[in-house]
Each structure stands twice: as structure tokens, then as C-alpha cells.
Amino acid sequence: MQAIILAAGMGKRLGELTRNNTKCMVKVNEVTLIDRVLSQLAKLHLKRVVIVVGYEGQKLIDFIGDRYSSEVKIEYVHNPVYEKTNNIYSLALAKKQLQEDDTLLIESDLIFDDSLFQMIIENPHPNLALVAKYETWMDGTMVQIDNDCNIVNFIPKKAFNYNEVDSYYKTVNIYKFSKEFSRSYYVPFLEAYSKALGNNEYYEQVLRVITLLDRTGLKALPLTDEKWYEIDDVQDLDIAETIFAEETKLQMYQKRYGGYWRFPKLIDFCYLVNPYFPSQRMKDELRANFDTLLTEYPSGMFVNTLVAGKYFGVKQEYVVVGNGAAELIKSLMERLEGYIGITCPTFEEYSNRIVKERIVQFIPQNPDFSYSADDLIEFFTGKELSSLLLINPDNPSGNYISMENVLLLANWASEENITLIVDESFVDFSDDYLNNTLLNNGILEAYPNLIVVKSISKSYGVPGLRIGVLVTACKTLIDWMKKDVSIWNINSFAEFYLQIFTKYEDDYKMGCEKFLIERRRFFNELQTIPFLRIIPSQANFFMCEVVSSFTSKELANVLLSRFNILIKDCGTKSAFSGTNYIRIAVKNISDNDRLLRALKLL
Template identity: 65%
Template sequence: MQAIILAAGMGRRLGELTQNNTKCMISVNKVTLIDRMLTQLSRLDLSRVVIVVGYKGAELKSFIGMRYDRQLKIEYVENPIYDKTNNIYSLALAKEQLQEDDTLLIESDLIVEDSLFDLILNDEHPNIALVAKYQTWMDGTMVCINDDLNIVNFVPKKAFKYDDTDHYYKTVNIYKFSKSFSRNKYVPFLEAYSKALGNNEYYEQVLRVITFLDNTDLKALPIGERKWYEIDDIQDLDIAETIFASKEQMMERYNKRYGGHWRFPKLLDYCYLVNPYFPTKRMKDEIRANFDTLLTQYPSGMYVNSLLAAKYVNVRQDYIVVGNGAAELIKSLMENTKGNVGVVYPTFEEYPNRSCDGENKIVAYIPEAEDFSYCADDLKSFFADKNLSMLLLINPDNPSGNFIPKADVIQLAEWCKEKHIRLVVDESFVDFSDDFRNNSLYDNDILDNNHNLIVVKSISKSYGVPGLRLGFLASADTDLIQRMKKDVAIWNINSFAEFYMQIFGKYTMDYDAACRKFISERCRFRERLEKVPFIRVLPSQANYFLIEITEKYTSTQLTQILLEKYDILVKDGKSKKSLQNRNFIRIAIRDSKDNDKLVDALMEL
């Protein structure tokens, strides 16, 4: 068995990174692609490695040098017209070598886990293409396979159809060809194809022609959950460095992205907090049916969108301002707040982080209870002698899940009014509480009676639409509302978010059903979690649990293991102030299927 590596391309899409070296000399986490690949190949029983070079070929040969001479016999093939041809020509230049032995054909811009080479070499079939089930990040050649894992069609970019993606597999660009297959099928067709259509093509096109014949013997070998990535541009490089990071660095790399985890389809995200049961398929279908119009039309300004938001939560239009997510409104509110702010820790850090004077104006209250529980009277007692301009209440609280009943919050608002304190209540998670239909403060009478009360709601959380970036802030202090409306951009939300608000009323019964279903799943999930012997689950009225690790692991160790071994991302409590010296994680509550995966992983550990 030999290996042929195609490394002649220019890698233009990587910009500055390939100005002075070829693509396979790019480093992923401080190891070049070519070094990683040659190290992997050196562990195999190979007769030789043939590298087809072109762009910056001399630099690549010099870089490799003689470092692998003891493990590998390396030969080179030159493609002098790499800038005028595609990889079909590079492979044609190595056609003699291709016919001399069974071959692993590999593209040089890949990063793969070691097990992929064992997988393909240990398979009994002589002619194999490694394939991965289609995911949205994948580009290039796709294949269709039958029940016997025969490749029945290669699908080039021009023939790609999004309606057919359920049936597509992406070629990983690692192939195993027998000497017989190369001699009797691939090379003859390669020569004929190049003669007829030229050299500015891809070698997979030859395989596509071959698959039209009967008895091609070319099998697909799905790689399952094994890790791999193809690096064509700087975003690919960033994602690859995240997927293949060390367990110590992996969590940091995911966290600094602040979302965008849809680029990692195998990841189970237990950090970001959304309703797993809403929106419904029917609602998504309605948005999808209007996609073209929404994509190509401007959204409305604040006048229309505040009208839609007022209808959404049933308050007066002049009481509400719409934000590009609650984060935009929090920024506007906190950066224009003067004086001391009372905060319950641990908390959602966005509020104190946005205070214009930083930590000097934060008055921190840390509950003494083991489960971080507290009530309205606790807040009154602690802040009674503090000089506050604002008191912040996250209700249910994040990350503890503590919940203060509505009647008690109203009493707290009245207490704050007497002390000339502005009470900010973030009720982004209130619809996950047991009596959710009666717990919201979005009520004209409540707001009228408490002009010092500000109610914030992130629509991302309980409504399950974080991609829309939509949030509300309401208050009977209309001067504040008007200032904030002027503070945000004229078009601060997009047409999709606007349309979502417009149609939501038709789906309120579905939303109520989703919330009830969620509450039932939270109860079931907690019962399963409580059987895990090394954790303590705190009670919660939100869509997450704060969990203490009581033995066996630190919170950091557990988050690293879950991510590295199970592709499960949970929140390490050490990132929260007042939890740095404690052993807590926070986990979202997802649907029953995902939740069982997490419990199974914990039980296995």
C-alpha cells in the first residue's frame, strides 16, 4: 500500500496565509497540515508516499526535508502548470505511480482524526471512498449511495440540489484504490476524460463517469461521528482549530464564539438556553414560505415594530421598545444608568458588564442558602441601607433558577418606589415557571402603578428563536422608553423578526402547549439527573439546572470531558462571579432525546 497526496493547489481563498507557502503548510493549533498527515501515515505500513507539488513546491519540499526519512519513503511529482489546471491534472501526472500499488489517495488540505486511516485500511473492500453525511458546512463533491453502500452517483456542484440533501454524503477526499482498479478502470478513463474535456477539471469527475457503469466495485464507507475538516478559507481554519483543539483549549475556543454553534452539527449545546418545543413546524413553514419576500424587503422602523411588540405582550405601544435581542436594550439601559446598582450574584453578567462605571457601582448580594435561593424580603433586608439608583432582579434567576412569585415582586416594586429605586425585572425565563400564564409583569395596570418598574424579556429564550435577535423592554416611564427608542438604530431588527412578531398571535395555543410540555420534561429530566451519584441538582423554575459536582471531578474537568468525549457543551460555573471557588456547572434543558444523552454520558462517567 502506498499513499498519494495532492498538494499542488494555490489555496487562494486563504489569502495572506498562503502568500509564501502552500496550503498544507498552514498550521492548525501550531501543527502544519502536512506534518500532521505525514505523522499519521508514518504509523501505517506504506511502501512510499508520493506528493504531487506545484505552487510553492520548492518551499514544501524544503519544509519536509529529511525529517521523515526513517519512517517514510517520500517521492515528489511536479505540476509545473498548477495555476492553469485542476487536481485532475495533478493526479494524471502521478498516474504511473498510481498503477504500481494499492493506493490511498488523499487531498492535502484535510485534517482528520487518526482512526479514519485505520477505518479505511481495515475495510475488506478494495475500492473505497470515505464519506460523511451531508452537513450545511460542507462544500464540493457529494455522492449518493444505495443500501449496499455502493456509490451510485457523484454529484458535482452544478448538479447539487438542496431538496436532495437528505440523501447526500460528502466525500472526505480520502480514497482507497486497488492496483487493479487504477490500471483497468480509473487511469484509462482519466486519460480519456482529460483528452476530451481538458485538465481544468476534478478527479472526482472521472469517478462519476465510472459509476455510470455496472459493477464499478467502488464502495462508500461512512465515517459516522469521527472528526474531520477540509480547510479552504480562514473560517474553515478557525473551525478546524476548534474541533481539533486540546481538551484544555477546546472549551475556551467554543466560548469565545458566543454562539454560531450550528457550524458544529454534532455538538449538543447545553450552554445556550432556548425552548426545545417552540416554534412549531407549522410556524416555521409559514416563515419559510415568505422567505424570498422577507430577504429582499426592508423591515419597518420602530413605530411599526413597537406596535407589533405591544400586541405580542399586550401592553401599550408607548410603553415598549424593541431591541436587536435583549442585549441591545440592556446595553442602552445600563450605559445610561447613574448611581449604584444592586445585583444578586451569581447572575447573568451582561447587566453588570454594561454598567458604565464598572464594578465600582455594583452592590452585590450573595444568597447564603446552599441552593442560592432568596425571596423578596431577603432583598429588602439586604438593600435597605444601601444607596441604590437601580435594583436588578433576574426572575427566574440565571444561573440558579430561583423564582420569586409575582405578588412578591410587585411588593418589591412598591418598596423600591418608596425608596426612589428603579427596579429592573428580567423575566426572560418566566414562561418556564410552573404557573407561567399568570407570572408575567407585562401588564398595563402593573406598569401604570409602578413607573419605577422596567420589565425586560428576551424572545430568544422561551420562544426558541435566538437567531432572530429579538427582545422587549417595557415601562410606564415613557420618557425612558422614548430615549431608548432614539438610542437604538433606525432599523435595529430585520424583516424575519418583524414577520415573526406579526404572525405570533396565531400560534399562542401552540406556545402554551410547548411550555407545558417543557415543564413536564424538566420534571422528568431532573428525576433522571438525581440518579447520577456525583452531582446535586438545584431546584429550578427556568430552562436550566445549576448542578453541584460533589465528587470525582472538578467542574472544569467535567466540562472538558463532556466536550471532548461526547461533543456535549455545558457551562462551567467558574465563569460566574461568586462561583469561582465552587464546583458548579449549568446545563440547559433540551428535549427528552438530548437530555437522555447527557444523563447517559454522566452515568457512564
């Protein structure tokens, strides 16, 4: 068996990275794509590797040199008109070699697990295409297959139909052709196709024609959990480096702060959203209005505060809407002056917005990091404070202070002339959640020193919409913040969501009830894991102490590397120095059980 690698293209979409290098010389985690694939091929004891070069071809040849000469014979075919042709011509230039042996055909912009070559070689079918079930990140040629894994159709980009994606498989661009298939089918059709349609085409188009024939024997070999990625641009490169990282994999995922839909096999237990809302009916309504919402401007702040006030049952003049709570936090923290009291560990977006010298820090002195309103009052009394921050329930501890005691804290803060900021983004996950919110006109008016912040991402399950609110009866602050943020700071999808929510309030309440049931079940199951101490929570996550077998970082790493499960290692948060705590989101039953199975295997 031999291998043919197509490496003549210019790789223009990689910009500066391919200005003076061919695409396969780009590095992924400090190893070039060509070195990675040649190292993989060298283990297969092939007769030869034929590389079709074009753009910066001599530079690639010099780069490879004779470094692999003791392991595999390398030959080169030159495409002198690479800038005017496509890969059908590059492969046509190697048609003589293609007919001389069974062949692995590989494109040079791929990175993949070592196991893929063994899979395709050991499979008894002589003519195979590696394929992967369609996912949203995939681009390029698709195929459809029957129940016997026969390829029944190749679908080029221009024939792609989003209504049929459930039947699509993406070609991985690794093929196995027998020399008989190449001689009898592929090369004759390649010659005819090129003569008829020219050389600015793709070699898969020839396969598309061949699949219309009977008995060609071209099969698909679907991947399961094997890793692979195709690198066309700098974003692809960034994703590939994350997927194929080793020691730094956890850090590379964590620095992304989301966007995990680009990694569809990843189970994310870091980000904290309601698994039971929005309902299917609500998503269907959003989907039905997609075209209008995409092509129309959203309203400005006046309308958005009107619909947000309706959403939460508070006066319009008490509300400012943000592009996520993060936008409002930034604006608020820039407005506040003086010292601010903060309990740690906690959600750090607030403290990251001011200099450390302005923070008066309270760290509960117990292993659960729990605290009460009385604890806060006792600690901060006599301190020089202008503001006090309370995340309730807190993140990551899940600590919760009841409504009655929050109002005691608000009363104390009022007497001390302290602004009390309560972030209640997780309050709808608490028991008796319907009676726990501070978003009430009477409460706001009784405590004009009270500022309530709420992220709509969390309990409402729509982090992609980026909506948050800040609510207070202090109209001076509200008026200032409305001028500080952009007039169109939320998009039409977010506005429409706020507008239609009231139709789905019953669905929301039902989702919250389902969540409370699953949180209790998940808590009981987690308690069976011997190396974890689970801390009770009134939020949609549990903080757990890793008491044996692993450090928190080791546990996070092993879950990611072995099971593709991402959890939060709390070691990076303030107040956790030298301790081993993790945070685990409460997701739906299926995902929670997957995590439980993984933990029980460790």
C-alpha cells in the first residue's frame, strides 16, 4: 500500500501563516501538519508516500528533507499551475502512481487521531471513504449513505440542503482505493471529467459520478468519537489546537469562556443555565420569526426597558437592559466610588472591574464557605464601605440567604448609607423560588439604596441571547446607565424573547420544578462518589471538595481528556489557594448520568 498526499494549494484563508509557507507547514501545538501525518504514515510500513506539491513546493521539499528516509520512501509530483487549478488536477498529475498500488488518499490540511489510519486499513472493504456525521462546524463535500454504508450520493457545497442535514455525513478527506478501483473506475472517469469540465474542480466530483453506477464498491466508514479537524483558516487552527492539546487542554478550553458549540461532543458542566427552559414551543416561535428578526433593527432602550419591566413586573423607569449582565456590571462598577465589600469566593466579574485596593474582602472561615446575613453585618460593621456586593445564591458555593434576611441586610446597609448590590441571577433555582426575588416595586421603593442585577442567561436558559437587567428605584443611577450603554445594546432576538416570555410563564415554572427534582436526585447520586464531598446548594450547580485520589486540577484534566467532560476547577478563584474544590453544573438527567458514570469509573 502507498499514500498520496495532496499539498499543492495556497491556503490563502490562513493569511500571514501561509504567506511564505504551504498550508501543511502550519503548526498545530508546535508540530507541523506535514510532520504529524508523515509520522503517522511512517508507522504503517508503506511502500511509498507520494506528495503532490505546488505553492512553495520546493520549500516543502527542503523542509521534509531526508528526515523520514529511514522509515518511508517519499516521492514528489509537481503541479506547476497550482494557482489556476484545483485538487482534481493535482490528483490527475499522480494518476500513474495512483494505479500502481492500493492507495491512501489524504488531504494535507487535516489533523486527526492516529487510530484513523488503522481503522481504514484494517477494514476489509477495499474502497472506503472516512466520514463523520454532520455537525454545524463542518463545511465542504457531504455524502449520503444507505444502511449497508454504501455511498449513494456525494453532495457538493452548491447542492447542500439544510433540510436534509440529518442524512448527511462529512467526508473526512481520507480515502482508501484499491488499484483495481483506480484503474477501472477512478482514473478513467477522472480523465473524462477533466476533459469535459476542466481542471478547476474537485476530485470528489468524480466520485459523485462514480456513485451513480452500480457495483463500484465504494463504502463509507463512519467515525464515532475519533478526533479530527480540517484547517482552512485561523479560527479552524485555534479550534484544532484546543481539540488536540495535551497538557494544556484544560486551560485552552477555559480561556474560551464559552463558544463550546464549536465542540459538539464536549459535555460542558462549567456554564450554568437552566436545562429545562426555554420550552420547545417558545423555541419554535423564535424560529418562526427568524427571518424578520435577522433582517430588522431592534428597538432602542425605551422599548426594551418597557418589555423588561413587563417581563419582571417592575416599573419601566426602574430598569436598564444590558447586553448580558456583564455589560451592566462593567457600567455599574465604573460608576461606583469608594470601597466595596465582597465575599470570596464569588463570581469575579464585579471585582475584576475595580482595583484590588478598593475591595474589602470577607472569606468565610468554614469548609463550605457558607455565611449568613448576620455574618456579613458583623464583619463589615465599622469598615469603611460605600457599597456591599451579595451574589445570592453565591457562585461557586451555592450559599443562599433567605429573602427575609436579605431585607435585614438591606435595612442595615440603608442605616449605614451603604449601597447594597444583590445579584440574583441564580435565585430562580432556589426552593420556593417564586417568593424569593427582590424584583418587586414595593421592595425597590422601600430600599432606594438597593440595586438588583439579574442575568437572564442562567435560569432562563438563553445565554446566546445575551440579556441582563439592572433594577433599582434610584433613578439617578438608572438615567446615567441608560446613557452609558449603547442605544442598541441588545439585538432583535433578545428583544423578541422578552416580548413573548409572558406567554410561556407556565412552561418556565414547570421547567423550574423539573430542575428542583433533578437537583435533589443529582445531589444524592453525587454523594456516592467516595472522593467528593458535595456541598448543598440552592443554585444550579454544586461546589464539591475533592478529598482524595486527585487534586481538583487533576480531576478536571482527567474528565476532559478521558470523557470529554468539562468541569470548573475552582483553584483559579480567589480564596481557594491550596485547597481542592470543583464546581459542577446541574444539567439534564442524561448529561448528569454521563458525568456520574465517568466519576464512578475513576
